[in-house]
Amino acid sequence: MTSIKVKFRPSAIEGREGSIYYQVIHKRAVRQIGTGFRVFDAEWDDDTSSVRITPEAVGYRKQYLYSIAECIRWDIRRLRIIIARYEMLGATYSVGNIIEKFGRQADGHTLFNFMRGLIGRLRQLGKVRTSETYTAALTSFMKFRGGRDILLFDIDGYTAMLYEAWLRANGNCPNTISFYMRILRAVYNRAVENKLTEQKFPFKHVYTGIDKTVKRAIPLSAIRRIKELDLTRKPHLGYARDMFLFSFYTRGMSFVDMAYLKKSDLKDGILTYRRRKTGQQLAVRWEECMDEIIAKYGSNPTPHLLPIITNPSADERTQYLNAICRINMALKKVARMAGLGIPLTMHCARHCWASVAKSKNIPLSVISEGMGHDSEETTRIYLASLDTSVVDRANSLILRDLCLPGR
Incomplete structure (x- = not known):
């Protein structure tokens, strides 16, 4: 039988804060775990072994005491989970094993902390875009939880289904829901690999x-x-219209690739660049319509070809993100002015080029190569529902023949 107790050690100096610690007893062996939490004698309740929120505690002090109480709750829960897992495995363990595992997992045993650690490592590896998607998923889940963290061990199918219901209630489309769920599933699986929790397939x-x-x-x-x-x-x-057209002119170039184009990428009438998403190198013949757009905006003081990243002293990624947001907002107004029935974005230019190429009977392999796709399967996804008018016309012909008299 293993017991866990929360203890308070008053200060030897009168009027000073005392310290809170945990006492773990297993097979008569006793060990203590320091918490770093310090409270005054009046702020500790010996009868319940918990922090007492005194009437004098206001503002920051009151918030501090509440946070200590919450941290203690998490720590005791985590210690019990560690012990329960040892018992479940039927393994022989000591009080030292419990303390060691508790200390090793201190920073990563909750979802928020674990995800923050993963995001930090992704940034260190230069995987900025992936870190941004993980941050978006974490922000969404934090809103769902009202800012309350959750132990990795407590994530189960019910939690996942509640989150899915919350996303639907907040107007998220199926693909957005799937986007967040797939990221959280990847994070959970990484936690399982690190032996921070057991595999319960909560996203099944x-x-x-x-x-x-x-x-x-x-x-x-x-x-x-x-x-x-x-x-x-x-x-x-x-x-915004010119950036959209430039993307279309260059075979549906992604906006992120447009933003990072360098003047040195254009040589002898050929624009050569490497896709930031896949690393694939592409070469586009330079046409007069592309030159007209470059000439319209004059010389960019930076090494970049287009007027997207224009401030050499500011963060390039931030400039790109701000630009795509402003342009997409402006393109919606452009769409209305042009009488279009759908909202326009920079990504639409990529779909447009693929659709027009398909209507010109250009082979799938050529379209795939032109767009810099890793495989033709990706191109098929682009083309799957782009234009059904050809099928509709074929159906009309069939029905017309069916309804002709004497047939």
């Missing part, structure tokens, strides 16, 4: 698939309307 009954997306492509005639818009009096809309 929530949605982690890929839903068919709404059509994002627009026909060439719509792109022509966008190009012909007179936006001289609305330069911010003109800038």
Whole structure:
């Protein structure tokens, strides 16, 4: 039988704070774990072995005492889980094993702390985009939990289903729900690998698939309307329109690749760049329409080709993120001005190029190569629901023949 107690040691100096510690007893062996928490005698209740919130505690002090009480609750829960797992495995263990495991897991046994650690390591490895998606998932789950952390051991199927229901209630589409669930599942599996919790497959009954997306492509005639818009009096809309067109002109180049293009990437009429997502190198023949956009915005004082990252002293990633946000907002206004029935984003330009290429009967392999996809399967996903008008026309012909008299 193993016992855990929360103890308070008053200060030897009158009027000073005493210290809180945990006492672990196993097979008559007694060990203590210091917590670093310090409270005054009046702030400790010996009868309940817990922090007492005194009437005098206000503001910061009251918040401090509440946080200590919460940390103690987490620590005792974690110690009990460690002991329960030793018992479940039927392994022989000592009080020293308990203390050692408790100390080793102190920073990573809760989901929030564990995810923060993973995000930090991803940034160190230069995986900025992945760290941003993990941060987005963590922020979402923290909102769901109301800021209350959760032990990795406490994550189960019920927790996952409650989170899924919360996401749906807050207007998230199936693909967004799947996005967050797949990230949390990856984090949970990493925790299992690190032996911080046991595998309970908590995400087995929530949605982690890929839903068919709404059509994002627009026909060439719509792109022509966008190009012909007179936006001289609305330069911010003109800038967004030009960035959209540049992406389309360059075979649906991703905006992140556009942002990091260098002047040195353009040589002898060929624009050569390496995709930041896959590392694949692509070469695009330089056309007059591309040159018109570059000439329109003059010389960028930075080494970059386009006026997206323009401040040499500011963080490049922040400039890129701010730019994509502003441009996508402006493109929605451009879409309305052009009479489009769908919201326009920079990513639509990529879909548009694929759709137009398909309508020109360009082989799938060529479209895939042009877009810098790792495989033709990725290109098929792009093309799967881009334009059903051809199928609709075929169906009309069939039905017309069916309804003709005498047939």
